[in-house]
Amino acid sequence: MDPTAVLNIIYKTAVLIKKTVEDVKANQQQCKRLGERIDAINQCLKSLNDRDLKRSEIEQSLDNFRKRVQECLDFITQFKEKTSWFVRVFKNQNHKEQFQELNLQLSQCANDLNLGINLKQLFDVKIDENDQKTDLNTIESKIDDIAQLMEQMKEEQYNHYKGIEENIKQRLNSLKYNLQQDIIKIKDPVKAKEIAEEEHAFLHIPFHDLIQEKRIGQGGFADVYRGRWLSRDHEVAIKVIRIQFLDDRIKGDLVNEISMMHQIHYDHILNIFGACMEPNNYALIVEYMSLGSLYDILRQKRFQLTWSDRYQFFTVTSSH
Structure with missing residues (x-):
């Protein structure tokens, strides 16, 4: 040089x-x-x-x-x-x-x-x-x-590894649960029919087929994560419901609600791919919107919306 x-x-x-x-x-x-x-x-x-x-x-x-x-x-x-x-x-x-x-x-x-x-x-x-x-x-x-x-760093490391350990335990329980369900369907025809009817209502996605990544939202009864649907190699939003136990009546109502939402396909409504209905792991798996909601876009002002865009938003929302 x-x-x-x-x-x-x-x-x-x-x-x-x-x-x-x-x-x-x-x-x-x-x-x-x-x-x-x-x-x-x-x-x-x-x-x-x-x-x-x-x-x-x-x-x-x-x-x-x-x-x-x-x-x-x-x-x-x-x-x-x-x-x-x-x-x-x-x-x-x-x-x-x-x-x-x-x-x-x-x-x-x-x-x-x-x-x-x-x-x-x-x-x-x-x-x-x-x-x-x-x-x-x-x-x-x-x-x-x-x-x-x-001390703060050690605590963060501990929480990180604790989270990994907990996730591994949840995935193991998910695998065991799905294997048990398969065995029940073979051994008990009556129960097999009930399970089949529930599974027919919407796509059941096992917890072990999901990866939760970054938390992107939080509500009164659920946390929303950006994640991945492994078997489909698809980026999704996972809405984890903070409920550990559902009795048969409430579970039936929830299945009906999810079934109705699963059947709705409309341009301006998020698609629901399916749900996880395992004990301690209840979650909705929906379409992931990388830009967030319309409210997020308008509030954060990351994009300059033209008057044409604004007019389109107005006409679409006012016509339904």
């Missing part, structure tokens, strides 16, 4: 480092020191003329320095991430060894570039030790905050 182009990359990366240092949540003093040392080396690089840049040995040294500067930016950025900086601090506190290694590499680059810099003064070990103490004291002052953030 052309030395001038490499220099431009180095200068731009140095500017990014300076901006990033302002937002780091920990080890700010050591991060700032890295940036200052890179700036000092860059000041000397800016004094190089075209003849200096054409020296064969400068190309490799410049490219090495570019790589080290990028590594510094990548390392510093870790302390800026809101969701993970405290984890790094919890595990390694002031990251003394990592900063020492980066400073050593920068010092070696400055030496290879032969810029006439007083490296002992620029990379003063005593200054580094003071920076380490300052950063460690700052971390100590944030112990309560770091502990609280760690």
